[in-house]
Amino acid sequence: MDQTIRTDFNYAEASAALKTALGLKTSPVAIKLATSRADIPEGMEKFEGTVRHCQMVSIARKEGRAFYATVDNHECMGGAWALGLREITETLKTGHFYFKLGKYESTAACKRTIDKIPHVESGATFATLYAPLEKTSFSPHIVLIVAPPRTMLKLAQASLFKYGGRIVSEFSGIQSVCSDTTAQTYLTGKPNYSLGCDGSRKFSGIEDDEMVMGFPIEMLTDMVDAVRVVTAAPGSKK
Template identity: 30%
Template sequence: MKKEIYIDAVKKMNCVLDLKRKVVGVRFLFTKEEFESAQAPRQNGKLTYCKMINRAMDGSQIKADFNNFGCFAAARVLGIVDLDDWYTSGHYYGKCGLYQDMPTAKEVTDNISKCNHKSYGVEIMPLEKFDIEPHVVIIATNTFNTMRFIQGHAYKYGTHKGYKFLGNQAMCAECTAHPYATNDINISLLCVGTRKSGFNDDEVGIGISFRKFLEVVDGLCKTVTPAEPNRRKKEIEEKLDEHGISDVSIIYDKNYGDGMHKHDFSYFKKRDED
């Protein structure tokens, strides 16, 4: 796929939504050779995966292998290290205090999304910087923008029944492993580790497979007319014009709520009269 296609998608998304952070891509690097040839510079020292994502959302480009991971929880679910008995038995979370007992911790451990692969490392950077398609796209934003993005997904795919979150392993499991494993979308309410890594209290995470991200951006654009008021339509149109984007159609004085209730009332009134 030509790079211009996803650069265009990022531009459209930033016109339709008021994003404060960059849209980030994540690419799994499965061999040492693939890692060495990846375009991003290697991370110096150790960082949590959440912090890597945070820095990429500020514009940084990072590639990291096992030696750069400061969080074993993330390294496990991303396939950087193997699952060990201490983790799979439930002891890892059984000792942390998040869950009332070992059976609960074991159930949570079993159901945290994990990549069923062995990966040498990951490459993380703003989506528009990738020369090779990433596997997953991650967004951190407010609840309004999340709502609009989900409306874009629903426009294309209808009701999504596979959301999975529990306030734990947000960026690694909920925003990366789950979208990758399901080839779909997920929402995360983030977690304590993510908040400590620089994410704000009012932010929500979205993870989605790369190809579906492109489709959802199209759905996002197509729902501007039914979802947005005239004031926001004008702001969006001005930003689209500023970026030279002419293939997003916006109709003023038209919203999915306009006249809908009147139609309902008239229907029931006519039914009652009949």
């Protein structure tokens, strides 16, 4: 398997630390956008069937499964496009897809949104890999967490702990797990927070009181260290 990061992480320890400090009910999910078959560990299970990226994330975080999926496994065309697995569909490109779903006043308003959706170059991704962080056997690109707003507060504080600043988050109420917190985080190298979307809440079991965030794997050690501090700080609500 090709390594795609020079740092060696203890993913099991990092996952345990995040789950304990943040009180997570499910596992953080490690995600990799594999550019070739060489990025897939030997013997790793290939997903059977066709579901959405957000559903695959839920399978990893709730069921503890590690697997990979190719374009034929991705049911959501918008998600597959955002992740770089396929070209954008014509109905999505023109704005008609979300217009017909009642999301926008006009196809133009929809197109203005779609044109700004972060997405990986079409065809650049061979497969998407998923695992609960503690079971990760590959070099991931993103760690994705689904949790209530108070947990997101602690993650935001952890993001700023070392250097300070402000949280700048981008989302549009659509494609929250595939674009907002996977593709955008992959492309920018910065954490991103999303309110979720109707699709991910309907199909993947993200609850009404949960949000989604992703951070790049390069931040894992700093995030673990900072989460331990900010959750135990005297000013932190217990």
